Amino acid sequence: MLINKSALKVGMHFVELAEDIIRSSTNNQRFSLLDRLQERVEWMSKHNNICSLAYSAQFRTDVQMLLRDFDHNDHRKIQKVFFEDDQVISRLFREVIHSGKEEMFHLSDEKVTGFMDALHKCIMANNDPSFVLPARRLLKNLCAATKDFPPTLFLELDSVDTKRPIGRGGFADIFPGRYKGQDIALKRLQVYQSELNEVSKFSKSLLQEVLTWVHLKHDYILPFFGLDEKTFEGYPPCIVTPYMRNGAMNNFVKVRNETLPDKRVDKLLFETAQGLTYLHSQNIVHGDLRGGNVLIDDEEHARLADFGLAIVTDATLGTTSTARSGSVRWMAPELLNFELEFKRTKASDVYAFACLCIEIYTGDQPFWNIHHDITVALEVLKQMRPPRPSSSGPPDGTRAMSDRLWVTVEACWAHKPSDRPDMYEVSGHIMSPDSSGRCADIRAD
Structure with missing residues (x-):
């Protein structure tokens, strides 16, 4: 052995690779490599x-x-060494996360940035919830304590068409762009604060939230590439995601209403329920579930987007009447009651899912026939709900909702949060009627 590795953990396998090269080489540079x-x-x-x-x-x-520098081109061996070193790093992170040491919160600026970046990469490469959940919590705490973020979170984009927005959502304007040769959507959040420190505060809250999004991996969750802080000065960093050509689910179903079978619509709702189930399993509340925040990918599958942005806005602007507006027609009664603490929860997501089903089946917003949001809020607080969609009823283009789905909807928008099923029950039920063809009871015990 040419190098003493007794005190070395990270990088040990790279050393072994270098030693192997040195032993097998007659190149005079090998001693220079060894010294360095x-x-x-x-x-x-x-x-x-x-x-x-x-x-x-x-x-x-x-x-x-x-x-x-030594001109070693055995990429397969180098890839293997990277993998082995990744395993060492992962084990070390498990040790320090569960050791409860406070030392990591007192690292110098240079060290803490490197530590957070390495932790971020390790989370990205890991699928074990027992590691990912505490690691993600640690990373968010470190970011909050240091007011810094992993450098790899910020991207260098190929191009952005800043003059041609392709959409506008409840929280953002969307611009087309390219990243590593792939079409992307750049989400520029709408910020109305005039003070620079308020924009900065919003940006910090946003970054805390996207740290959660970037680590999620699921078939029905919109992938998150990273952030761009260079294109639009004076705004919070822009969210970068793949471009979804088929747009939002509500428009997708409405445009193809005549050709899209009910079973296909139910499948999209099932995929949405699966995505929401996954979010809840990660202790994440969507906060603004509606047709405009479920996108359709190139293979025509549902992808949940914009989760957590409503919560960031609540925390930054305060839960005033303005903060409670926007998606009132999808809001659970406890969010509309000013006598209660305003807090979006998994149960309020379940209620919103019921309203999403109504939206998709009618092709219009819930309570489409009531003009003012405040009137809708008062009706919901009186335990009124939209009627069952029927092909013979208004609005035009409404699909007839099956008994099975209607029972699910009724369970999901129960007035008391504790009476609603969780999304695991809902997603398991939507596509699985019992043997008699009737709907099993999915209400919470």
């Missing part, structure tokens, strides 16, 4: 686990440069 590698290894071996993790990205970059 020895210097990096000795430097890394002086640090504890937390500092080793903080410096791991830089160490790996340095070793890669050394290997490249």
Whole structure:
């Protein structure tokens, strides 16, 4: 063994690769490689686990440069070494996360940025909830404490067409662009604060929320690429996602109303329920579930988007009457009652899902025949709900809702939050009638 690795954990496998190259090579540069590698290894071996993790990205970059300088092109072997080193880093993060050490909150600026970036990458590469959930919580706490964020969260975009917005949602204007040769949507949040510190406050809240989004992996969740902070000055960082050519689910179903079978519509609602079930399993509340926030991908599957943005707005602007507006027709009664604390919850998401079903089946917003939102709110508080969609009833183009789905809707918009089923029950029920063809009782016990 050419190098003492007894005190080294991160990067150990890179060292083994370099040693293997040196042994098998007659190149005169091999001794220069050894000297330079020895210097990096000795430097890394002086640090504890937390500092080793903080410096791991830089160490790996340095070793890669050394290997490249040595003209080593065995990409398969290098990929294997990366994987092995990733496993070491993952184990070290598990140790420091569960050790309860406070040292990580007292790292220097340089170290904490490296630590957060390495943790962010580790979460992205991991699917184990027992690791991801506490790791994500730690990362958000570190970001809040340091007011800093992982550098890899911010992207260098190929291009953005800033003069041609392609859509406007409840919280953002959407612009087309390109990133690594792929079509993207750039979401520029609408911010009305005039004070710079208020915009900064909103930006920090947004970044805290997207730290959750970037780590999610599910077939029915819109992927999150990262953030762009360069295109629009004076705004919070823009959210970058894939471009969904088929648009939002409400418009998709409405435009294809004559050709889209009811079973296909039910499948989209099932996929939405599955996506919401996943969010809830990750302790994430969507907060603004409606047809405009469910997108349809190129394969015509549902993708939940914009989760958490309503909650960011609530926290930043305060839960005033203005903050409660916007999606009133999808809001649960407890969110409309000014005598109660305004807090979006999993149960209010379940209520919104029922309203989404009405929206998709009628092709119009819930309570389409009531002009003013305040009147809708008063009706909901009196336990009034929209009627069952029927092909013979208004508005025009309404689909007839099946017994099975209607029972699900009624259960989901129960007046008391505790009487509503959870989304796991709902998603398991929508596509699974019992053997008699009738709907099983899905109300919470």
